[in-house]
Amino acid sequence: MAAVLSCRDVSKRYGRTQALDKVSLQVDEGEMVALLGPNGAGKTTLFQLLTGLFVPDSGSVEVLGADMRRNPVAALAHLGVVFQQPALDLNLTVRRSLRFHADLHGLPSSVSRPRIEALLQRFGLAASAGELGRKLSGGNRRKVELLRALLHEPRLLLMDEATVGLDPASRVQLLQEVLQAREERSIGVLWATHLVDEAQRAQRVIVLHKGTVRFDGTPQALCAAQGQETLEAAFLQLTGGERHAKAA
Incomplete structure (x- = not known):
């Protein structure tokens, strides 16, 4: 390999x-x-x-x-990365955070928007897409950060x-998503x-x-x-x- x-x-x-x-x-x-x-x-x-x-x-x-x-x-x-310290803008909605990240990577909206929606569905976050980051649980904030890291493939x-800081169930779920x-x-x-x-x-x-x-x-x-x-x-x-x- x-x-x-x-x-x-x-x-x-x-x-x-x-x-x-x-x-x-x-x-x-x-x-x-x-x-x-x-x-x-x-x-x-x-x-x-x-x-x-x-x-x-x-x-x-x-x-x-x-x-x-x-x-x-x-x-x-x-490269995609999820750092130890939280790096999610809590004043942006989930969808806006993802679109901002896509723009940083130069992804055209015709590519990024369907990709974002598909990942939101994949990670079970579609219902939370319009919520501010500060309203999410710690586990869901981490899931958004992982989704963001995978967005540019x-x-x-x-x-x-x-x-770090996640409850056991959220830790297991995050690891499973990565695997x-x-x-x-x-x-x-x-x-x-x-x-x-x-x-x-x-x-x-x-x-x-x-x-x-x-x-x-x-x-x-x-x-x-x-x-x-x-x-x-x-x-x-x-x-x-x-x-x-x-x-x-």
Whole structure:
């Protein structure tokens, strides 16, 4: 399969803190990869580099062969992202937010309007299309952000701790929507999380700890490498973490 994301030897330092140290990873077309790491592992810093918000001190990031530093427009054109922090304009209606996003991507209305309506139906948001963002539940706000990220039909979807603050049912639903979009459109997905139960649905797991990649392989291979029966136990042993409650 073709790589939709290629990150090679990426490093980033903030003062005396080495946030990332020669991080390399790849996501292929149609592949779901979980970026699993405890809080403070460097996941958010990595996503800031992958989305072009900041540039690495060294190394490279490519999306479908387009270098994020040298050709950011081409790289971002293939990228959809849902950030950890909510990024929905609460003073716009759902439909207006989506149309605004479509305009930013240069989609003509003849393309964007039917696509928006189809996605609203697909995500069960048609009845809420005329509501202001502030009137939506937390789960529905996240669904709008995911819908928005998929609107321009990206080849790569980045989910940065996107379920933080959601109730368990909303977390499961959001994950299921992403898995279905991946299957239907062969989108490459990089799902950053510190919740092991979310990573269990991925085809491959990358463990990031203290700014370095500690493991890259299937969940089963991680368990075998650590001599543990569960992914949670293997992850905690690898990162030296303390056992914490898993979300349902």
